[in-house]
Amino acid sequence: MPVPDTLEAPTGLLSDALARPLHDLRISVTDRCNFRCVYCMPKEVFDKDYAYLPHSSLLSFEEITRVAALFVAHGVEKIRLTGGEPLLRKNIEGLIAQLRALRTPSGRPLDLTLTTNGSLLARKAQALKDAGLDRVTVSLDALDDAVFRRMNDVDFAVSDVLDGMAAAHAVGLGPIKVNMVVKGGMNDDQILPMARHFKDTPYILRFIEYMDVGASNGWNMDEVVPSGEVVRRISAEMPLVPVSANYAGETAARWRYQDGRGEIGLISSVTQAFCQDCSRIRLSTEGKLYTCLFATRGHDLRALMREGRSDAELSSAIAQLWRKRADRYSETRTINTAGLERGGAGGAAGQKRIEMSYIGG
Ligand code: SAM
Numbered sequence: 001m002p003v004p005d006t007l008e009a010p011t012g013l014l015s016d017a018l019a020r021p022l023h024d025l026r027i028s029v030t031d032r033c034n035f036r037c038v039y040c041m042p043k044e045v046f047d048k049d050y051a052y053l054p055h056s057s058l059l060s061f062e063e064i065t066r067v068a069a070l071f072v073a074h075g076v077e078k079i080r081l082t083g084g085e086p087l088l089r090k091n092i093e094g095l096i097a098q099l100r101a102l103r104t105p106s107g108r109p110l111d112l113t114l115t116t117n118g119s120l121l122a123r124k125a126q127a128l129k130d131a132g133l134d135r136v137t138v139s140l141d142a143l144d145d146a147v148f149r150r151m152n153d154v155d156f157a158v159s160d161v162l163d164g165m166a167a168a169h170a171v172g173l174g175p176i177k178v179n180m181v182v183k184g185g186m187n188d189d190q191i192l193p194m195a196r197h198f199k200d201t202p203y204i205l206r207f208i209e210y211m212d213v214g215a216s217n218g219w220n221m222d223e224v225v226p227s228g229e230v231v232r233r234i235s236a237e238m239p240l241v242p243v244s245a246n247y248a249g250e251t252a253a254r255w256r257y258q259d260g261r262g263e264i265g266l267i268s269s270v271t272q273a274f275c276q277d278c279s280r281i282r283l284s285t286e287g288k289l290y291t292c293l294f295a296t297r298g299h300d301l302r303a304l305m306r307e308g309r310s311d312a313e314l315s316s317a318i319a320q321l322w323r324k325r326a327d328r329y330s331e332t333r334t335i336n337t338a339g340l341e342r343g344g345a346g347g348a349a350g351q352k353r354i355e356m357s358y359i360g361g
Pocket of ligand 1: 039213
């Protein structure tokens with residue numbers, strides 16, 4: 001990752017080549033997971049011989065916090081920890097406590113959140129809250145146990161995830177969002193049961209279109225259930241009305257139930273790309289920066305840190321990277337797949353994209 005000759009102090013305001021600000025940092029803290037979700041870490045690829053990152057490659061908590069502080073000085077206000085399964089990283093609460101202490105240039109604490117499969121949440125919820133985590137997002141792809149077990153492919157029960165969510169809610173890690181990836185033919189029969197179950201509860205259910213991330217899941221447009229279809233199916237039983245976004249750049253389009261009893265979100269990265277508002281950057285477990293979820297190349301910040309570069313050098317390198325950012329992969333994919341019949345494999349088929357389990361959702 002190049003360091004510019006002239007160093008600059010952060011101003012808290014950075015704009016990329018398409019005038020998008022930098023607000024969100026997603027940090028992957030591990031590339032390991034205890035689930036083998038068929039659309040993310042299929043067993044055939046992520047088997048016992050799979051080469052995970054060695055411990056020495058991982059950024060330490062001190063390195064992560066140093067990077068996070070530089071990003072906060074550049075305008076980042078929200079940090080999400082992800083993975084792999086972030087709760088598998090030893091003493092993750094220690095990292096949360098360090099990040100909690102960071103302040104924005106105007107002196108405000110960050111919005112600090114974490115995405116988890118929920119398997120360890122019942123055990124860890126209190127420690128996460130005590131360390132200063134604000135909220136969690138929990139992934140749950142089905143309410144039917146057989147469907148869920150088929151999807152996570154490690155025989156994990158729905159009731160354990162629900163227990164984890166209840167524990168997180170009880171300690172105040174809310175509002176809790178529930179992410180359901182909809183894969184056509186696999187769990188789309190769960191759209192209505194999930195909607196019924198989470199309506200009128202403190203949990204906000206979000207439906208995610210199955211995306212062409214990585215190269216392991218054999219993605220095909222045929223298996224994407226468009227968000228429009230999700231809304232149509234739910235609305236037929238429980239009428240929905242659209243709600244305006246909470247803020248520019250919000251990934252989920254919001255819909256509320258007409259009877260006033262709750263809302264859902266729709267993350268439509270395939271059928272309604274939201275690149276134009278994307279203010280996210282991603283830090284991989286081994287310290288590479290990715291300016292897009294669908295990027296094929298990362299920028300090695302760890303190398304700069306481990307060769308002893310100063311904060312001013314790192315900060316200037318980050319500023320330069322963001323200013324040049326012009327990624328709009330999902331919009332390009334939409335253009336490329338628009339003319340295709342169902343069955344198309346998308347615009348960037350054949351390119352070696354990074355895996356979701358490596359960079360986090
Ligand atoms: N292990 C954690 C979890 O399960 O939430 C965090 C990492 S996981 C990669 C983050 C999110 O990405 C999950 O909600 C997962 O369902 C979603 N995801 C993974 N692969 C996906 C794909 N191909 N399309 C859409 N969402 C995907």
